[in-house]
């Protein structure tokens with residue numbers, strides 16, 4: 001219900017200028033756009049209230065609040081500013097919210113434009129490829145960076161993915177900025193030049209474009225794709241739809257279509273995961289990072305079981321090195337460990353699948369902030385650059401590692417079929433870190 005109300009309000013705000021309608025037409029009788037200072041938001045721990053958040057800008061968090069929620073904020077002594085009239089006025093002056101509702105974050109169209117610009121400005125080094133099409137017929141783009149990027153030379157490849165989950169906007173920006181960094185520093189940095197010449201670096205900033213657009217324009221907290229499910233609900237969790245240990249149990253994914261971790265009707269049932277599969281299987285991929293948010297974690301397989309993956313110690317060592325490099329930039333601590341133990345069980349996710357088919361070091365990085373009290377799925381636009389900067393040395397390191405380490409070409413790893421089995425008693429007992437807040 002909230003989604004419908006909010007959609008009406010936001011669409012009204014965006015559309016007012018074009019329609020020339022009076023301001024009162026958009027004032028939803030059940031909600032107002034308000035803003036609160038981010039410091040107040042954090043101090044009062046409002047992240048726990050599951051408010052209908054819109055965006056963050058200039059130190060303020062914008063949200064849609066019902067009269068009841070405004071009363072709750074007042075009771076918590078949180079100062080809120082009603083923004084609806086100001087936004088409507090801006091819309092009336094032609095300052096439509098349409099170009100600004102996602103601020104410095106990329107929409108699907110903005111990403112396409114920026115990828116094409118990189119390709120234009122760096123001929124020979126950058127090649128934009130369409131690797132698939134979403135349910136709503138949006139293109140899924142990959143940026144390939146290599147010497148002679150237009151021709152596939154079979155060089156060692158690495159893959160950086162973003163935005164499996166629609167509301168995790170920062171996960172688009174980090175892989176995109178890595179691509180831009182490589183291209184802009186190719187001429188001036190020996191390290192970058194050596195790396196790019198020796199490898200193929202593939203970057204897919206938006207795996208789930210339909211979900212992202214829905215998150216930008218309709219419901220900021222949307223997570224899944226926009227599959228119309230048989231029971232009338234929408235969305236498959238594309239990070240539970242990969243074909244290894246798919247549906248292994250009902251903890252790491254759900255068979256209930258309305259769930260935020262719905263795995264879909266079959267492995268790779270979704271065009272978004274099929275696109276990644278097609279890209280990955282056709283090349284010599286030796287490493288992968290799939291970016292998500294939030295919680296500042298570096299997670300490695302397995303996610304589907306608390307049993308260690310073959311080569312577990314190697315995955316741990318690489319993660320430790322990456323965490324050290326990341327902390328060295330500005331002190332941000334990224335915890336690292338096996339996904340199922342450090343965060344929670346997941347089955348059918350990207351990293352497990354990639355590791356199962358290639359034994360390529362495969363990571364999920366949960367970007368900042370560290371928890372819901374520090375913003376959850378929201379990062380201030382001004383933090384984008386710093387978050388990329390602290391991830392960059394780890395991305396360079398993993399790329400170098402991949403170039404230097406051919407993979408053991410083994411058969412695909414088997415799934416352990418026992419379900420619900422407790423971890424082997426010989427392993428150290430790990431007390432899972434509490435993971436409050438929504439799935440990410």
Ligand SMILES: [Zn+2]
Pocket residue numbers: 164165168239291292293439440
């Ligand atoms: Zn995620």
